[in-house]
Amino acid sequence: MNGEETFTIESFYKFVAERKIMAARCTRCGRLHLPPRPLCDNCYSTSFEWIELSRKGKLVAFTVIHIAPSQFQHMVPYAVGIVQLQNGLRLPGIISGVSTDKLRIGLEVTFDFQACNGKETWPKWPRYCFKPA
């Protein structure tokens, strides 16, 4: 990334464009933040360091969406889930490349940076998704 380090959602997505999943660790109290944030909610420090997370995780909840907001309607039905990553951190996302009857809690998944890119004009974020490991 260019210029001064910022610990923001925008910078999280800049790393996603580089196919990295980055969390921030508060250098004062050690709390991990995903997404990164500019002010530690635990100790109010503004000093952080980046931690790259493993791309592997496990499904802790999922659903298959049949009624979607307008911009996702063309994809239905599609699976989404909440994925447990290392250090207790979690992210939600679309799960691609799995038939819905194979979905189950505990399923091992990995990040996929290919399949889910959209055409939104704002924000200009890349979209990660998950696929079975």
Add this chain to the structure above:
Amino acid sequence: MDSFHKEDLFRLNGKPLASIVSAGLSKFGKHEGLYAREIFTLAFKEALDRCPRLDPKRDIKAVFIGHMGESYEHQGHTGSAVADWVGLLGAPATRMEAACASSGAALRSGLYAVLSGLADVVLVGGVEKMTHRGTSEVTEYLAMASDFPFEQWNGITFPGLFAMMATAHMHEYGTTETQMAMIAVKNHHNGSLNPKAQVRKEITVQNVLSSRVIAWPLKLYDCSLITDGASCIVLTRPELASRFTDNPVHIIGSGQASDTVGLYERRSLTSVHSAQTAAKAAYAMAGLGPEDVDVAEVHDCFTIAEIIAYEDLGFCGPGEGGKLIEEGETCLTGRLPVNPSGGLKAKGHPVGATGTAQAYEIYLQLTGQAEARQVKGAVIGLTHNLGGSGATAAVHIYRSATA
């Protein structure tokens, strides 16, 4: 440093915090051709008719209006608009927004106003006009109350968020789709007895299980309705209540709490921490426990939400919500009737209006005016109002004045 918990000063053991002297509710459903502020006048007029001793222009000193979405009518700034349409121009009027808990939060703010002494009598209410929009648009507007950068961005809808809580609950506790369906069946039965409910049709477990999938395991009949409607209550200091009515309902406990907007950031996916926190505060203030509650209106935006509400409110232990509905404990004739109004499921869910619509039902129940759905001898009532997937929760406890 000394800790100072102001709420500890409000351990009232049943003494009233504030009193409801009147309440009103529009019919819930489709109000074609009516703008939100016009629907609100229907609720307000009922509150006036119920309370002839109230002179609104003289008495009402502040207005708090729950209203979630400006997208529906391209209209924000609803506090002043509503104040104008109910003849209260000049009064301080504020729109409260906390997603589907907007008017639960408005009720809490009304309490702040009355207890501070800044306003002796306040109008608290809520309104939403939704049915003129298509399902995709409504889905998108409602999703605005979830986390944008990770949830909305990834196509996760509100039914989707509660569906994920459902799959986690099924996995952890063995809760079944049939148990969830039984919530819908119960609430539709209750709604069939409520002349103001949007849907007054009994359904069966089979109807629910065979209805179209919205976000698996939630099907159409697991989901609350898209509704136009408005609700309001008039709140005052307990010592002034007798000026306005001989039959007030006292608020004896209040709790409100926040949590992360994103479901994925919560410590638990099978319970709603904000609701547990709000309930604990409200019970402590009232000096009561879940076993004392005679009737409750809970936030059944989806059937799984009512099951989790039972657990968060202490009506049963963690994971036992499915069993509680299965055993019929929460039906109208059960040990603890829940959602006698039909709930969000059958009465309808005009999101900004829901919190005070729950208070309206408890007002009717505790003053013996709930007609065919009256819970006999109800003295203690409770409302549980959630915003989003639980980033806001407001819990209030009420006591009949005549008991």
